[in-house]
Amino acid sequence: MSQKNSDNKHEVGINNKKMVGKQSIAFENPPYIIAAASIAGKKEGEGPLGNLFDQVVEDSMFGQDNWEAAESELMKMTAQRALMKAELKNTDIRYLVGGDLLGQLIATSFGIAELNIPLFGVYGACSTMGEAMSLGAILVDGAYAKKVIAITSSHFAGAEKQFRFPLDYGNQRPYSASWTVTGSGAVILSDQKSQKKKEGEPDIVITGVTTGKIVDYGIKDSMNMGAAMAPAAFETIKQNFEDFNIKPDYYDKIITGDLGYVGKDILIDLLNEKNYDISKRHMDCGIEIYDQETQDTHAGGSGCGCSAITFCSYVLKQLKEGIWKRVLFVPTGALLSQVSFNEGNTVPGIAHGVMVEAR
Amino acid sequence: MSQKNSDNKHEVGINNKKMVGKQSIAFENPPYIIAAASIAGKKEGEGPLGNLFDQVVEDSMFGQDNWEAAESELMKMTAQRALMKAELKNTDIRYLVGGDLLGQLIATSFGIAELNIPLFGVYGACSTMGEAMSLGAILVDGAYAKKVIAITSSHFAGAEKQFRFPLDYGNQRPYSASWTVTGSGAVILSDQKSQKKKEGEPDIVITGVTTGKIVDYGIKDSMNMGAAMAPAAFETIKQNFEDFNIKPDYYDKIITGDLGYVGKDILIDLLNEKNYDISKRHMDCGIEIYDQETQDTHAGGSGCGCSAITFCSYVLKQLKEGIWKRVLFVPTGALLSQVSFNEGNTVPGIAHGVMVEAR
Numbered sequence: 001m002s003q004k005n006s007d008n009k010h011e012v013g014i015n016n017k018k019m020v021g022k023q024s025i026a027f028e029n030p031p032y033i034i035a036a037a038s039i040a041g042k043k044e045g046e047g048p049l050g051n052l053f054d055q056v057v058e059d060s061m062f063g064q065d066n067w068e069a070a071e072s073e074l075m076k077m078t079a080q081r082a083l084m085k086a087e088l089k090n091t092d093i094r095y096l097v098g099g100d101l102l103g104q105l106i107a108t109s110f111g112i113a114e115l116n117i118p119l120f121g122v123y124g125a126c127s128t129m130g131e132a133m134s135l136g137a138i139l140v141d142g143a144y145a146k147k148v149i150a151i152t153s154s155h156f157a158g159a160e161k162q163f164r165f166p167l168d169y170g171n172q173r174p175y176s177a178s179w180t181v182t183g184s185g186a187v188i189l190s191d192q193k194s195q196k197k198k199e200g201e202p203d204i205v206i207t208g209v210t211t212g213k214i215v216d217y218g219i220k221d222s223m224n225m226g227a228a229m230a231p232a233a234f235e236t237i238k239q240n241f242e243d244f245n246i247k248p249d250y251y252d253k254i255i256t257g258d259l260g261y262v263g264k265d266i267l268i269d270l271l272n273e274k275n276y277d278i279s280k281r282h283m284d285c286g287i288e289i290y291d292q293e294t295q296d297t298h299a300g301g302s303g304c305g306c307s308a309i310t311f312c313s314y315v316l317k318q319l320k321e322g323i324w325k326r327v328l329f330v331p332t333g334a335l336l337s338q339v340s341f342n343e344g345n346t347v348p349g350i351a352h353g354v355m356v357e358a359r
Numbered sequence: 360m361s362q363k364n365s366d367n368k369h370e371v372g373i374n375n376k377k378m379v380g381k382q383s384i385a386f387e388n389p390p391y392i393i394a395a396a397s398i399a400g401k402k403e404g405e406g407p408l409g410n411l412f413d414q415v416v417e418d419s420m421f422g423q424d425n426w427e428a429a430e431s432e433l434m435k436m437t438a439q440r441a442l443m444k445a446e447l448k449n450t451d452i453r454y455l456v457g458g459d460l461l462g463q464l465i466a467t468s469f470g471i472a473e474l475n476i477p478l479f480g481v482y483g484a485c486s487t488m489g490e491a492m493s494l495g496a497i498l499v500d501g502a503y504a505k506k507v508i509a510i511t512s513s514h515f516a517g518a519e520k521q522f523r524f525p526l527d528y529g530n531q532r533p534y535s536a537s538w539t540v541t542g543s544g545a546v547i548l549s550d551q552k553s554q555k556k557k558e559g560e561p562d563i564v565i566t567g568v569t570t571g572k573i574v575d576y577g578i579k580d581s582m583n584m585g586a587a588m589a590p591a592a593f594e595t596i597k598q599n600f601e602d603f604n605i606k607p608d609y610y611d612k613i614i615t616g617d618l619g620y621v622g623k624d625i626l627i628d629l630l631n632e633k634n635y636d637i638s639k640r641h642m643d644c645g646i647e648i649y650d651q652e653t654q655d656t657h658a659g660g661s662g663c664g665c666s667a668i669t670f671c672s673y674v675l676k677q678l679k680e681g682i683w684k685r686v687l688f689v690p691t692g693a694l695l696s697q698v699s700f701n702e703g704n705t706v707p708g709i710a711h712g713v714m715v716e717a718r
Binding site for chain 1: 425707
């Protein structure tokens with residue numbers, strides 16, 4: 001597949017034109033992903049990607065007194081792990097771009113406070129990793145920073161308490177519901193190549209981004225987030241194809257965040273209607289992260305951490321090993337709060353596309 | 360004051376070096392603020408700045424059924440007003456960078472959805488306007504966008520319900536408590552000068568930014584946000600002086616977001632200890648926006664909308680009229696949620712500095 005794609009004429013960023021089409025950027029100086037870290041909870045560790053995470057933590061409290069503090073600790077551990085893997089200190093990082101699902105981003109605020117890095121707090125629900133990587137890449141490409149951390153987290157128990165019901169209520173989960181991933185993923189973006197690559201390992205770069213709009217198809221079910229997010233993924237992926245004048249086969253993989261089984265089918269159908277067949281090269285992080293048969297996770301995984309830890313483990317591994325050459329990473333978010341849901345509002349979606357290449 | 364400052368040797372951005380000092384950027388192509396809009400609630404309309412807002416809305420529900428929808432409507436009206444003043448359409452805007460105080464940024468998600476503009480959702484509590492303007496300016500300076508909207512909002516009733524007590528509970532407010540502003544402010548940033556300036560009116564540009572870190576002095580009182588935010592404002596302002604090697608008199612005004620009366624004194628004391636005397640040129644949006652004597656607002660105004668509407672009305676007016684030449688605009692945020700507060704956590708602060716100049 002890589003061989004085939006290398007003949008593709010649409011080399012991104014080749015004409016030094018940053019603004020591409022209606023919603024995209026091609027980077028002139030594509031930022032390097034020089035390190036990444038993924039830390040996950042016990043359930044995620046038991047899933048198909050379990051061996052690929054940097055660390056699996058059995059204690060869902062992460063040694064803390066409450067779920068929110070647990071998630072903060074998880075995010076801090078992940079940022080520190082990424083710094084350690086890159087052999088960098090916190091003072092080497094110009095900006096941290098990060099967010100989480102909790103109201104007022106408290107997992108982030110309390111998690112990264114002691115890192116003492118200038119912060120851009122971002123929120124795009126489960127699309128947040130796409131937003132953080134997009135803004136991080138802009139900061140590095142534009143020479144506003146030499147090194148940036150992009151990071152997100154989510155925690156199953158904190159998210160259930162936040163958005164649905166506290167676990168102690170023992171409520172029933174419909175089959176369309178997704179399971180919020182306990183995990184945090186971080187990438188370090190740099191204007192310089194990694195100095196610690198293995199022999200023959202390619203550079204991993206972010207070549208472009210397509211920034212999403214809010215898309216609202218009127219879904220009102222907070223237990224069916226896949227259906228709410230699929231139209232947003234559709235719009236962003238379609239726009240990416242149009243802006244760069246490319247077809248699905250430009251990419252070896254098109255990786256959505258956490259549509260799950262329900263949302264995946266909707267996405268493929270919506271793109272088919274526009275004559276884009278991504279069925280053979282589509283992958284969804286929410287589907288990959290759990291074994292649906294044995295792990296009772298229903299529609300799949302979700303949460304800011306879902307796409308983040310899948311990208312920082314499995315996706316980067318495939319790119320580093322040359323199995324994939326180009327991917328479009330599209331974390332998807334469902335923009336609801338417990339208040340908006342209880343007031344009967346719809347669940348609008350958003351999806352941010354990040355073009356990642358091994359070269 | 361302008362005359363004196365024009366002799367100042369520290370012209371920002373003059374050496375085309377984007378990264379300045381530890382935490383700052385000097386823009387090579389300082390983005391123009393070509394339009395701004397401010398829409399406020401009834402109480403803000405009755406305050407000292409009342410005549411300067413584009414619109415004052417008497418109905419605190421903004422024609423909607425609940426407080427959250429009211430705030431969304433307010434933000435939508437404000438974005439549309441800014442577009443109208445700039446004689447632009449939504450399709451002329453490459454990105455909207457915005458946020459609000461509500462959990463999961465629902466005022467923004469539901470407010471700007473129909474504008475159909477690619478969105479970077481941001482959160483920095485009441486510092487959000489500083490973050491939005493910083494990222495918006497980076498996008499324009501770096502040629503990632505020709506035009507960007509930076510926007511924030513807050514609503515008194517929604518914020519009280521979110522962070523403290525629903526209004527119907529009739530709880531008592533201590534004198535250290537601030538009053539969340541009902542208001543939304545938006546600026547349109549552009550790579551080109553405004554075509555609709557009045558004769559003799561200067562261009563207003565963003566020359567640089569200093570991005571804040573999380574600063575936690577251990578304040579635990581959600582009714583005393585000024586004390587929580589003052590240390591963050593102190594760190595950002597001090598860093599701005601150090602990064603650009605300037606003194607307070609570089610600016611005609613140093614404008615904090617919403618420290619209020621309590622936080623203002625703390626800020627001035629903290630800077631005095633470092634031999635920076637800003638007392639003669641400091642202004643706080645939270646103090647300006649209400650008349651403390653007659654409006655019963657205790658420590659002053661707060662909320663994402665406070666600094667946003669003060670900047671978009673009074674501050675820009677002073678710059679356009681040549682009364683001030685250079686200002687440092689430093690919206691300040693208290694990073695708490697109702698959950699973190701109820702769990703006994705501290706209230707960390709953050710402050711983002713934006714350097715604005717009339718030239």
